[in-house]
Amino acid sequence: MSAPEPTMSHAGAPVGGLLVLVDPVARRLDGESVRIAKDVLSAGAAAKICLPESLEEFARALARRGHRRPVIVGDDQALVRAVGLLHRRRELADASLALVPVGAAPSLSLARALGVPVGAVAGARAVLDGVVRSRDLLIDDSDGVVLGGLRIAGAGAAPVGAAGRAGPPGSASASGAVAGLAVARAAAPRAPGRPAAPSVWSACRSLVRTLVRPPVGRGAPAVQRLRLRVEVDGVLVSDVDQAVADVAVAARDGLVEVVVRMVDAGPAVIGRGLSVTVSGADFRYRADHADTGPVRRRTWTLRPAAWGLTLPR
Incomplete structure (x- = not known):
């Protein structure tokens, strides 16, 4: 049985208020934007702030929202997670969602594509003054959702996912060696009027090049x-x-x-x-x-x- 639609206030938010779910990742990455979003939302509507510490707590809070309208403070994946949870509970049609995008720019590309304003203040004001628009959804045969x-x-x-994979043996340590040598060179004390010894630095660079050089006889990976x-x-x-x-x-x-x-x-x-x-x-x-x-x-x-x-x- 579908829950009755809550009465809307003049600001566009339901009389039942807002359930503001702050994604744990957003709190860790950008606590200041999270604070601003909470302040703007609390000033414009009756808002219950929820700070789940895990995905399980996030799911429980969303399931117990009552007549409050869920507002996700977080990135694209937090929004996808909320839509997926509501879909699997067969409650998606009864719960319009809102998003205040908080996160690194690459993690907010879906939000921008959907038309959500990026930024804590702009995003929170859109939650208070905006309108709910219907969106299509793709459902896969494992009950997963695709929003974009x-x-x-x-x-x-x-x-896919290559950026997060480990490189060939020795590549990570070699990259660290490059960074470490650069820092050491910049921080090393130098006597006035005396240039740094080029022979030592050249030897270090030669060593690093040896570490990162691809094995002889191996070509580029097959397409x-x-x-x-x-x-x-x-x-x-x-x-x-x-x-x-x-x-x-x-x-x-x-x-x-x-x-x-x-x-x-x-x-x-x-x-x-x-x-x-x-x-x-x-x-x-x-x-x-x-x-x-x-x-x-x-x-x-x-x-x-x-x-x-x-x-x-």
């Missing part, structure tokens, strides 16, 4: 060539006989739009429908700027106007 879009990178693209079967509403868009450069999936104008680019020259293949299935060799994909996989098969289905997000008027 997703991409499967194939040939010629850097591996990944994905061979995937892509279907839209059961209709074949591309098959495993062609190597895929990348696949992009997003909800547009009430449909799922799929753009498949092949390794070989030629125009992109575009399909539109209500669902898309990708299968083939193990592949990774990036959804809402988070990496997932590897998987061998995944289906995404469109849920039109599945959730509400507060945006500026």
Whole structure:
């Protein structure tokens, strides 16, 4: 049974007030922006501030929101987490969400794409004065959610999540050695009028170059060539006989739009429908700027106007 819609105040917030959920990561990274957001929201509406210390506490607080409107103070992943939790509880249609973006710039790209103003003050004022707008949602066959879009990178693209992987043996220690030597060189005392001894520094640089030099006989890593079967509403868009450069999936104008680019020259293949299935060799994909996989098969289905997000008027 759906909960009754709360009465709205003149400021646009429900009479039941706001449940302000501050993501633990946001508190650690930018406590000042969190404080500003809490002050602005508390000054403009009846706000209950919740400071969960773990994902479990975050989920419990969201489930016990009552008639309060949930406001997430955090980054893209905090918003995706809240939408996913409400979807799995089958309460997404009854709880419009708001977001005050707090985090590093790369972690707020989804918020910007959705139209949420970035910045503690602008974001909090949009929560108080904005309006709820319906947003489409992609649901995958493991009950995961995609708010923005997703991409499967194939040939010629850097591996998904490569930035967070360890490099070849010795590379991390070599990088640390470079930084350490630079700091040591800058901090070393120098007698007036006497230049630093170039021979010592040159020897150090030679040692570091030896540490980071790639092993002899090894070439560049082989280019990944994905061979995937892509279907839209059961209709074949591309098959495993062609190597895929990348696949992009997003909800547009009430449909799922799929753009498949092949390794070989030629125009992109575009399909539109209500669902898309990708299968083939193990592949990774990036959804809402988070990496997932590897998987061998995944289906995404469109849920039109599945959730509400507060945006500026």
